[in-house]
């Protein structure tokens with residue numbers, strides 16, 4: 572019998588400290604940084620973001636999202652035999668955030684590791700979990716995207732600090748006799764490392780370089796629109812489907828203008844695109860599962876519908892997953 576993988580539960584979590592654009596603009600103005608609600612909304616579509624409290628880590632946000640996904644799937648933590656956490660803001664250099672989360676969840680003993688593909692992390696992690704389930708290496712996986720990007724923002728750089736937020740999303744992926752994940756397509760091109768990076772590292776007991784996010788926004792924008800379209804088309808071709816088969820597009824929630832361009836290229840109207848960037852900004856690897864969970868819980872996405880998930884981010888990395896819920 573062919574083994575497939577299916578999403579059987581979704582969950583998400585945003586830390587309670589919500590900053591509207593007006594809140595952030597006022598905080599930045601107090602530090603001499605000039606921006607406005609109008610600029611942020613017009614260029615990005617972002618209206619608010621959530622920041623984790625001091626001492627709250629990616630594993631804590633991921634834990635809440637994972638608990639909600641498990642509850643939705645009707646599973647106990649002990650049933651899980653694989654945990655993959657996609658994050659670029661891990662709790663520690665090592666061990667992995669997945670191991671720390673596994674212990675907090677009480678799923679000790681199962682395989683657990685992190686995936687580092689920045690904002691494409693969730694589609695990378697989901698593809699890996701799907702492959703492991705199809706080979707029989709796992710049967711019930713938790714795939715989590717969790718980030719505390721507020722910790723790596725330069726609040727003196729208005730071109731980046733208004734864009735990002737903290738949060739987590741999770742899915743339970745289970746072995747199934749009927750197809751859930753239909754196809755995926757992953758890529759990276761390391762020659763673009765410099766356009767989106769946190770150019771610091773730990774050495775000899777200190778941090779060398781700059782441990783803050785640096786981005787060439789226009790270069791990222793141009794690359795993102797092109798590669799998202801390529802990844803979506805490649806994934807559809809692998810699954811033997813066309814744009815007309817997509818019920819919902821769930822892109823990485825970075826910027827509404829990137830999402831609009833992507834939808835236009837795929838000839839999809841914006842009412843087929845799940846948009847939550849306005850509520851939480853760019854939460855990197857957490858953004859796709861956050862958007863997915865919000866649309867599932869609101870009843871917008873229904874069982875049996877076909878979803879295209881698309882990620883793009885630092886690396887440069889990009890990819891897509893087509894699935895039936």
Ligand code: ACO
Nearest residue numbers: 606607610614689690729730788789791792825826884885
């Ligand atoms: N408030 C007010 N003015 C600002 C701000 C701000 N927060 N930021 C920049 N500006 C100014 C600039 O200084 C510039 O002023 P000037 O014309 O006097 O020089 C002007 O606004 C225009 O700046 P641009 O950089 O040309 O603005 P653009 O329209 O390109 O928008 C943005 C910038 C929003 C960053 C856009 O390029 C973008 O969205 N890029 C993609 C970013 C992205 O999605 N990144 C995440 C990738 S995923 C990951 O891996 C993390």
